[in-house]
Amino acid sequence: MSPNTQPKTAIVTGAAQGIGKAIAIQLANDGFSVVISDIAAKQSLMDDVAAEIKTKNVDARTLVVPADVSSASDVNNLVAKTKETFGGLDVMVANAGVCWSKSILDVTVEEWEKLFAINVRGVLLCYQAAARLMIEQKRGGRIIGASSIAGKKGSAMIGAYSASKFAIRSLTQTAACEWGVHGITVNAYAPGTIDTPMLREAAGAVITPSGASIIDQFKAATPLGRVGEPEEIANFVSMLASEKSSYMTGQTITIDGGIWFD
Ligand SMILES: NC(=O)c1ccc[n+]([C@@H]2O[C@H](COP(=O)([O-])OP(=O)(O)OC[C@H]3O[C@@H](n4cnc5c(N)ncnc54)[C@H](O)[C@@H]3O)[C@@H](O)[C@H]2O)c1
Numbered sequence: 001m002s003p004n005t006q007p008k009t010a011i012v013t014g015a016a017q018g019i020g021k022a023i024a025i026q027l028a029n030d031g032f033s034v035v036i037s038d039i040a041a042k043q044s045l046m047d048d049v050a051a052e053i054k055t056k057n058v059d060a061r062t063l064v065v066p067a068d069v070s071s072a073s074d075v076n077n078l079v080a081k082t083k084e085t086f087g088g089l090d091v092m093v094a095n096a097g098v099c100w101s102k103s104i105l106d107v108t109v110e111e112w113e114k115l116f117a118i119n120v121r122g123v124l125l126c127y128q129a130a131a132r133l134m135i136e137q138k139r140g141g142r143i144i145g146a147s148s149i150a151g152k153k154g155s156a157m158i159g160a161y162s163a164s165k166f167a168i169r170s171l172t173q174t175a176a177c178e179w180g181v182h183g184i185t186v187n188a189y190a191p192g193t194i195d196t197p198m199l200r201e202a203a204g205a206v207i208t209p210s211g212a213s214i215i216d217q218f219k220a221a222t223p224l225g226r227v228g229e230p231e232e233i234a235n236f237v238s239m240l241a242s243e244k245s246s247y248m249t250g251q252t253i254t255i256d257g258g259i260w261f262d
Pocket residue numbers: 013014015016017018019020037038039042067068069070095096097098099118122146147148149150190191192193194195196197198199
């Protein structure tokens with residue numbers, strides 16, 4: 001990225017709540033113009049995130065664009081609106097994702113397809129749309145995806161989710177290989193158990209074959225002995241989005257309190 005083009009612009013998908021919200025707030029603190037995106041049903045939560053950013057810094061530049069990441073036309077519209085409003089794009093954070101828990105013995109084709117449409121096709125579409133604009137701009141860029149520790153090791157009851165998060169690592173590596181020549185770096189974060197609505201609503205309900213809740217199992221396996229906070233992921237994304245990560249690409253970095261060692 002050119003160091004002299006300020007302010008820079010970042011898109012964050014799945015930014016109405018949880019990790020995406022924390023990333024949007026952090027990138028705004030870092031001086032980015034931030035595009036807050038999520039599904040249309042979360043319009044008021046997205047507006048709240050924009051208002052929270054403005055409360056901290058009245059001069060902060062934000063834009064709210066509803067987009068379903070599994071839809072190519074929504075994602076293309078998201079990037080087009082960003083260009084129209086802020087003149088370009090420097091950072092894409094493809095954070096949106098869903099997690100449903102079910103044994104791979106029982107998962108239906110429809111459930112599998114829907115999860116992959118959001119978690120994998122959604123990230124591909126965000127990576128593609130961002131890269132096309134960044135290549136046209138000729139000033140490099142940062143593309144960042146959301147994997148998971150479930151993308152490093154399979155776990156009972158979240159097989160479809162785990163497979164989708166493994167796919168993000170592969171996509172991130174390939175994108176890094178193909179777009180490095182344009183000065184675009186592509187990396188992903190792999191959170192462990194982070195205290196968000198996803199964790200509370202979905203994973204919190206999972207009972208493993210041993211009878212333990214998956215959250216308690218993760219806590220017990222975590223050297224730091226606790227669940228992480230969304231801001232702890234946002235701090236890392238802040239670094240990934242900055243000049244400080246200029247020689248890093250194709251990586252999926254685990255942030256999980258020490259559960260998984262690469
Ligand atoms: N919380 C964790 O413990 C954890 C761990 C590992 C990885 N992750 C990953 O981090 C990312 C954020 O997770 P979170 O915990 O903040 O989840 P969350 O459910 O709290 O927030 C995810 C957001 O994505 C949005 N979203 C869902 N489908 C969408 C779609 N089709 N288009 C656009 N937006 C959509 C949701 O509306 C929601 O606002 C996800 O990709 C998740 O898989 C989370």
